[in-house]
Amino acid sequence: MAKTAREVPDACALRLPGEHLPVAHRGRGLPRSSRAGRPGLAGRGRLLRHRPLARRQGTGCPCPRGGPATRNRPLRAQGAAARRRGLRALRLRARHGPRQPRRHRGAAPRVERGGRRFVPRLRRLARARRARSLLRGRGRLRGGAGPSRGGFPGARDRYRFAPGGHALSLALHADHSLTDANTLGLPCVAERHAAPATPAELREALTLARRHDWLLTVLGGGSNLILPERLPGLVIQPAMARWWLEEQGDGALVHAEAAVEWHALVIALAQRGLWGAENLALIPGRCGAAPIQNIGAYGVELSDLLEAVHLVHLDDGREAVLSAADCAFGYRDSVFKGALTGRVVITRLVLRVSRTPRPRLGYGDLASRLDAEPTALAVAQAVCAIRREKLPDPATLCNAGSFFKNPLIDGERARRLLAEHPTMPHFPQPDGRVKLAAGWLIDRCGLKGWRQGHFGVHERQALVLVHFGGGSADELLGFAGEVAARVKACFGVSLEREPRWAGA
Ligand SMILES: Cc1cc2nc3c(=O)[nH]c(=O)nc-3n(C[C@H](O)[C@H](O)[C@H](O)COP(=O)(O)OP(=O)(O)OC[C@H]3O[C@@H](n4cnc5c(N)ncnc54)[C@H](O)[C@@H]3O)c2cc1C
Structure with missing residues (x-):
């Protein structure tokens, strides 16, 4: 009934x-x-x-x-x-x-x-x-500043109401620890931290920062950064993590938001038989940071497949789209390390991938590990296998990958060095300069496996500096300076640091 x-x-x-x-x-x-x-x-x-x-x-x-x-x-x-x-x-x-x-x-x-x-x-x-x-x-809604009543330990949460009574959903965390958010494991506390998950939340974070004149730092996966003990102002760590395909002819355009994990995207594309990014497998970090240093590995760089970068200007919230040409890509370099340093937050990448097989196996021993006609996934897996053999996993030993860029020197100096060191690896560039292998130079100075205090040179890959725990950013910079000074003394070649300093 x-x-x-x-x-x-x-x-x-x-x-x-x-x-x-x-x-x-x-x-x-x-x-x-x-x-x-x-x-x-x-x-x-x-x-x-x-x-x-x-x-x-x-x-x-x-x-x-x-x-x-x-x-x-x-x-x-x-x-x-x-x-x-x-x-x-x-x-x-x-x-x-x-x-x-x-x-x-x-x-x-x-x-x-x-x-x-x-x-x-x-x-x-x-x-x-x-x-x-x-x-x-009932203690279910937190309003205004005050001692923590939930969320991250030691954090102050804040719900704010726009005129009309609508709550804005962006959560700000004060004194937020970033020690677990950087692969070097350096101790760091952000004065304020926000992880905007939508464009509206990102706009809200930028408006707040402008209104209060907060210093802004943009953070991705923290795999290419040296963090100071305290980051003042507001740290924005974009959390928009969708990606999708736009079919085009025999390929597709990939739209990937800033917080998409780069390696996960590469594997997902390779699994779908889409070629272009497979050599860049197992590079840690997120899509938003990939254009900053034009990530590259095994003979491929991001610039080879990048079509456009969507970004927002930090100072006025203006949105813009840059083409690959606008990004002025170079070896571990881009406009984001030049004119736009610290001035934009990248929100989305557009990449071009193809269904036509185009394996690029000319780098290292990649070809010897694969069949004559490998799939994109097989190439990505071979790259992962080689990288796991050579590089320490940041999950078990803190590091930021290559700590120094491979130096580019002019042809004349390269010839003189080669006369002294005939076995020195060298890679002539289209502009006449010659690229040297920084890892080989460090190794030849007898520094492989060298340890001082809390930091050391990795025992298998001399280009990687590792943190054994308990060290600080200052100590790391001092150690790296010592390595660079010894290479300069041995070869007369200056080494440039690859991870970026996030301090003011
Ligand atoms: C084990 C290991 C291996 C690596 N191998 C390689 C390699 O083979 N090739 C290579 O090129 N790199 C390599 N790297 C370096 C690193 O993975 C890349 O540089 C990666 O792109 C960094 O991404 P991230 O999200 O961790 O950026 P973060 O370290 O968080 O940030 C790096 C820089 O990008 C800026 N940034 C981050 N997100 C944004 C955004 N959305 N908008 C604007 N700016 C932003 C930050 O302010 C910072 O200046 C390696 C690192 C490790 C730890």
């Missing part, structure tokens, strides 16, 4: 003062005549109308979307789940005020439509205020 309105359990424990049950619960869902004459329709009408409240408050609604777990169970028996649903409803109301029926042109206020009562704006805001104060009383 269909329940009457009175049998529906009252969830008044979760109702706000002054709030009435929706009309359907008072038996006014349909005109009395239709309920009496057509019981099936009456039952259906009532269920449809009370569904939102029943679902929110766990009133045992037998509607299919309630699911077997909640169906026909009294409110108390549902315990924590019902309380959570009720709290979610309260939070929504605190942000947006009570849900409103669509108001048709010419309709007078306070008319009933679809079982909900139209509430004038001022009263709606008053109700939202009441919901917020109720939530604050």
Whole structure:
């Protein structure tokens, strides 16, 4: 037998003062005549109308979307789940005020439509205020600065309300530790940290920084950064992490947002038989940082497949799209290390990939590990295997990959050095300069495996400096300076640091 309105359990424990049950619960869902004459329709009408409240408050609604777990169970028996649903409803109301029926042109206020009562704006805001104060009383909504009441330990969370009572969802964390957020494992605390997950949240973070004149630092996966002990201002770590394909001819354009993990994207493309990024497998970090130093490995650079970079200017929030030519890419270099240093946040990359096989196996011993006609995935896996043999995993031994760039010297000096060191690896460049292998130079100075204090030169790959734990950024910079000075003394060649210093 269909329940009457009175049998529906009252969830008044979760109702706000002054709030009435929706009309359907008072038996006014349909005109009395239709309920009496057509019981099936009456039952259906009532269920449809009370569904939102029943679902929110766990009133045992037998509607299919309630699911077997909640169906026909009294409110108390549902315990924590019902309380959570009720709290979610309260939070929504605190942000947006009570849900409103669509108001048709010419309709007078306070008319009933679809079982909900139209509430004038001022009263709606008053109700939202009441919901917020109720939530604050329960410690569920954090307002203003103050000691931490949840979230990260030691963090102060803040919900702010825009004019009109709408909450802005960006969470700011004060004194946020970044020690686990950099692969060098350097101790660092950000004065403030935000991880905007939408363009609106990013705009909000930039507006806040402008209003309060906060210094801005953009952080990705932290695999190419040297962090100071304290980062003042606001650290923005974009959290937009969607990617999608736009089919084009025999290939596709890949749109990848800033927080997409680079290696995961490379593998996903290779699995779909899309060629272009496979040689760049296992490079740590996120897509947003890839153009900064034009990441490269095994004879391929990001610039070989990059079509465009979407970005936002930090100073005025202006959005822009740069073509590959605008990015002025070079060896571990780009406009983002020059004219645009620290002035933009990259939000999205557009890459071009192809279904036509085009393996590039000329670098190192890559070709010897593969068949004559390898797949893109086989190439990516071979690259991963070689890298795992050569490079320490930051998860087990803290490092930032290559600590120095391979130096470029002019042809004449290269010839003189080659006369002295005939086995020296060297790579002539199209512009007449010659690239040397920084790792070989460090190794030849007898520094492979050298350790001083908390830092050392990796025992298998001399280009990688490792942190054994307990060290600081100053100590690392001192150690790296000592390595560079010895190479200069031996070969007369200056080494340039690859990871960027994030301090002011
Ligand atoms: C084990 C290991 C191996 C590596 N191998 C290679 C390699 O083979 N080739 C290579 O090129 N690199 C290599 N790297 C370096 C590093 O992986 C890349 O430079 C990577 O692109 C850094 O990404 P990230 O997200 O960690 O950036 P982060 O280290 O967080 O930041 C690097 C720089 O980019 C800026 N930045 C980050 N995100 C954004 C954004 N959204 N908008 C604007 N600026 C931003 C930061 O401010 C910072 O200046 C290696 C690193 C490690 C630890």
